[in-house]
Amino acid sequence: APAKERDGGDAEEPAARNSIAAMARCYQGFDPAVYLQYNYTAPRADFGRADSIVPWKLACLHEAFAEGDVKGETLVDVGSGPTLYQVLSGCEVFGRVVLTDFLEVNRRELRRWLAAEEGGFDWTPYLQHVCRLEGRGPSAWREKAARLRSVVSEVLPIDVHRPCPLAPGSLPASGADCLVSSFCLESVSPDLGSFTQALRHVTSLVRPGGHVLLIGALGETYYMAGRDVRVPVVPLDEATLCGSLKASGLELLRLCIYTLPADMRVGVDDVSGIFFIKARKPQLGGGGD
Numbered sequence: 001a002p003a004k005e006r007d008g009g010d011a012e013e014p015a016a017r018n019s020i021a022a023m024a025r026c027y028q029g030f031d032p033a034v035y036l037q038y039n040y041t042a043p044r045a046d047f048g049r050a051d052s053i054v055p056w057k058l059a060c061l062h063e064a065f066a067e068g069d070v071k072g073e074t075l076v077d078v079g080s081g082p083t084l085y086q087v088l089s090g091c092e093v094f095g096r097v098v099l100t101d102f103l104e105v106n107r108r109e110l111r112r113w114l115a116a117e118e119g120g121f122d123w124t125p126y127l128q129h130v131c132r133l134e135g136r137g138p139s140a141w142r143e144k145a146a147r148l149r150s151v152v153s154e155v156l157p158i159d160v161h162r163p164c165p166l167a168p169g170s171l172p173a174s175g176a177d178c179l180v181s182s183f184c185l186e187s188v189s190p191d192l193g194s195f196t197q198a199l200r201h202v203t204s205l206v207r208p209g210g211h212v213l214l215i216g217a218l219g220e221t222y223y224m225a226g227r228d229v230r231v232p233v234v235p236l237d238e239a240t241l242c243g244s245l246k247a248s249g250l251e252l253l254r255l256c257i258y259t260l261p262a263d264m265r266v267g268v269d270d271v272s273g274i275f276f277i278k279a280r281k282p283q284l285g286g287g288g289d
């Protein structure tokens, strides 16, 4: 059965189970509106600035799909939170997009946008920006919004600390063709060991030969997930990140790093850099695609 929001995952050692449970308790205070305001409005999401973080992330995702090697039927987004930017490029390639999060408050926020209900976050500037990247006029954003709403098939509970993060049958038996995950694993894991274990768990959701696109924080030790909700983060650097990727069996295809300019450090976290990883899960028997 899908994990409850206070679960301690399936960690073997009691200590690990406790720290995972402590992390889950931390997330009970997660406030989607505050989180969106802190990270998805200017200056971090300023579409008029070439060095703003969100345009950089959207460009990485656009390029990853534009190369044409990432294809198939099913894309799963791990730890979606209340955000949709991370699937705005992939939704044009895949006929089925599965969004997931640990918290019902976030799943509800996603369903609110998908149902075109009033009062949710306005993703229009994001839709328009990705349409520009795709060489479509910004007025194509309504088509992109309709496309996204048509391909998102589910918004499911997930727990990356479980060997099977999703309920059985959530994805095709062979696995998803592509997995996207942004700012999840390092911000839900108490330490590097559980980060690497969580990466192994989510890699099991992907078919052999499928692709993994990861966006995350470098050098971050905490972030504010609500007005007074401080969440600890596993501080990663390039070496530890690549070590975990190798340990999870993924083949690194591309690693891009963004270093935050001073005015992108706005006091809501201590992140120093952002990574984008394009990786592939080897075919069985280690063959090519």
Ligand SMILES: C[S@@+](CC[C@H](N)C(=O)[O-])C[C@H]1O[C@@H](n2cnc3c(N)ncnc32)[C@H](O)[C@@H]1O
Binding pocket: 024, 027, 030, 078, 079, 080, 081, 082, 083, 086, 101, 102, 103, 106, 158, 159, 160, 161, 181, 182, 183, 184, 187, 188
């Ligand atoms: C920093 S937010 C990232 C949100 C979004 N993907 C983004 O790019 O901004 C981390 C997300 O991980 C979710 N989360 C917390 N514990 C989790 C767990 N054990 N398994 C999967 N997701 C979890 C939280 O609910 C939250 O939405």
Ligand SMILES: O=[N+]([O-])c1ccc2c(c1)CN[C@@H](CO)C2
Binding pocket: 039, 044, 053, 054, 183, 186, 187, 217, 220, 222, 223, 233, 269, 271
């Ligand atoms: O600048 N950004 O686009 C951005 C978006 C989300 C997040 C960060 C930065 C840094 N903190 C993480 C949580 O670990 C969440």
